[in-house]
Amino acid sequence: MSSTNETARNNNKQPLLNYHHGFGNHFESEAYEGALPIGRNNPRIVPHGLYAEQLSGTAFTAPRNENRRTWLYRMRPSASGTSSAFRPCGSSGSSGSNSSGSDDSDNGSASSLLPETFGRADWFRDMRLDPNPMRWGATPLHSSKGSDGDDSGVGINFVEGIHTLMGSGDPMCKSGIGIYVYACNTNMSSSGEKEEDVNEAKRDMHMFNSDGDFLIVPQQMGLWIQTELGLMTVMPGEICVIPRGVVFTVNLIHNDTEEEEECHLACGNNNFARGYILEIFRGHFQLPELGPIGSNGLANARDFLHPTAYYESSGDKTNTTDRDDRRRLHYTIVNKFGQKLFERTSPHTPYDVVAWHGNYLPYKYDLRRFCAINSVTYDHPDPSIYTVLTARGGDEEGTALADFVIFPPRVMATDENTFRPPWFHRNVMTEFMGLIHGEYDAKKGKKSDGDATDASGGGFVPGGASLHPIMTPHGPDAESYFANVENSCDGPVKFEGGLAFMFESSAMCRVSRYALECEHREVDYASCWDGLVGSFPRPHT
Numbered sequence: 001m002s003s004t005n006e007t008a009r010n011n012n013k014q015p016l017l018n019y020h021h022g023f024g025n026h027f028e029s030e031a032y033e034g035a036l037p038i039g040r041n042n043p044r045i046v047p048h049g050l051y052a053e054q055l056s057g058t059a060f061t062a063p064r065n066e067n068r069r070t071w072l073y074r075m076r077p078s079a080s081g082t083s084s085a086f087r088p089c090g091s092s093g094s095s096g097s098n099s100s101g102s103d104d105s106d107n108g109s110a111s112s113l114l115p116e117t118f119g120r121a122d123w124f125r126d127m128r129l130d131p132n133p134m135r136w137g138a139t140p141l142h143s144s145k146g147s148d149g150d151d152s153g154v155g156i157n158f159v160e161g162i163h164t165l166m167g168s169g170d171p172m173c174k175s176g177i178g179i180y181v182y183a184c185n186t187n188m189s190s191s192g193e194k195e196e197d198v199n200e201a202k203r204d205m206h207m208f209n210s211d212g213d214f215l216i217v218p219q220q221m222g223l224w225i226q227t228e229l230g231l232m233t234v235m236p237g238e239i240c241v242i243p244r245g246v247v248f249t250v251n252l253i254h255n256d257t258e259e260e261e262e263c264h265l266a267c268g269n270n271n272f273a274r275g276y277i278l279e280i281f282r283g284h285f286q287l288p289e290l291g292p293i294g295s296n297g298l299a300n301a302r303d304f305l306h307p308t309a310y311y312e313s314s315g316d317k318t319n320t321t322d323r324d325d326r327r328r329l330h331y332t333i334v335n336k337f338g339q340k341l342f343e344r345t346s347p348h349t350p351y352d353v354v355a356w357h358g359n360y361l362p363y364k365y366d367l368r369r370f371c372a373i374n375s376v377t378y379d380h381p382d383p384s385i386y387t388v389l390t391a392r393g394g395d396e397e398g399t400a401l402a403d404f405v406i407f408p409p410r411v412m413a414t415d416e417n418t419f420r421p422p423w424f425h426r427n428v429m430t431e432f433m434g435l436i437h438g439e440y441d442a443k444k445g446k447k448s449d450g451d452a453t454d455a456s457g458g459g460f461v462p463g464g465a466s467l468h469p470i471m472t473p474h475g476p477d478a479e480s481y482f483a484n485v486e487n488s489c490d491g492p493v494k495f496e497g498g499l500a501f502m503f504e505s506s507a508m509c510r511v512s513r514y515a516l517e518c519e520h521r522e523v524d525y526a527s528c529w530d531g532l533v534g535s536f537p538r539p540h541t
Helices: 259-266 323-328 480-487 513-517 524-529
Strands: 004-008 016-021 025-029 049-057 069-072 134-136 162-167 175-185 204-210 212-222 222-227 230-234 237-243 246-254 274-280 306-309 331-337 340-346 354-358 364-365 387-392 400-407 410-412 430-438 467-468 493-495 498-505 510-511
Touching: 016 230, 049 246, 162 467, 175 498, 212 222, 222 237, 222 274, 230 364, 237 246, 259 467, 274 400, 354 493, 467 498, 480 524, 510 513
Parallel strands: 204 331
Antiparallel strands: 004 016, 016 306, 025 354, 049 069, 069 354, 134 467, 162 175, 162 510, 175 274, 204 246, 212 237, 212 274, 222 230, 222 246, 237 364, 306 364, 331 340, 387 400, 400 498, 410 493, 430 467, 430 498
């Protein structure tokens, strides 16, 4: 076991973060000396009056090399406080009583903007099959009413700012994936903020996902993520994975350091966070096999970072009698369950895990650490050579439920007759692409009046996205194609112009009503190939 230190800042809070290095490893961590039991998992008397609780990410009988679980030693078990029952979010669940019969209407509910369905899309009624290629401009910040525009005066947190783009399968059957975008400008939690700035009725929201694992890709502004297992910062150019069932909170990192300022300037000057989410409803992400590459390359296991134990010391609020104190000290727990959102109130913080040991953990990864493998002779290799993480579950061996692929800075092939961008393609897989910064070498970015969210300018822009469904033809646009045909490729070239990524899945995805109707959709995307006209037979020269 090893750890690394990282200084990160979130408003007035400046703790020193520690991480464990590795992938799939069994780690142990304690934030209070002597809190971990020795020699057993569930002793009759847990050290320091803690409770032992197991969090299982796989079935008990899963093969040992795939089995995932972590033992938590916490101030109160998660079951404590669940007499306040989960209620559906949205207007139909905004009032009522909890299971103990007490009125919960004065609980300072944090869910005033939460819809009934996760990502503001009903998984069955609002999703459509559409085989056409699609492209979107950068995701804007949406108002509470869901209209497009820069509503910077409206507080939208991470959960409230998520919109479903597409998905497949059914989380209730643990099959398929979901793809989402987020845009938010306020914190989920008041932790670390000045007391006079805290909106008690809205800020203290915490979430867990009963449906699957989240892979989060920030594009603009960094994220401060608190989980039951510890703290992480995730900046644009990094990713994180939050496994099924782990409670977490997402706050925003503002530009308090030089590194964050540079990243912010590279990704845009808008005053809100934006990014992408891939969710898998089955299994967990893992490293791809290296095969003939050998024992090193692509994403190295040592570069994945896991948080260390961290706990909040707030006490139980069940005995608080002052009405204002109850509103200030209450915690809202949101549960994504079957693509629906449910909430309940808790009298104590969910972040009271003092120690833990196991291998079912959230983690982060810096995409700059990726060791790219490429052709050094001729031709552009298949994009699978840039796979960072994969999730098994496709219908055939070697076919993934989902792959996370990046197109990082790299040296391009030097053969004089190599076409450097990706080739024209029809694929048995669904391809969803996003752009973190810069340009993608097969699509030129354009802006209208300097606004990346304006789809009328066309182009593949940072914060935007594209979709090429199964067997839908796609490839470099006409401008990129002819520019690269004229490129003599007579010397090595290092591409450093941007960082794009792809969520690739064997599943055929349905597209949400939001994705089809939003104002930043580029409805004439397919016209980028209109300039590719026939020239056969070309006269000999």
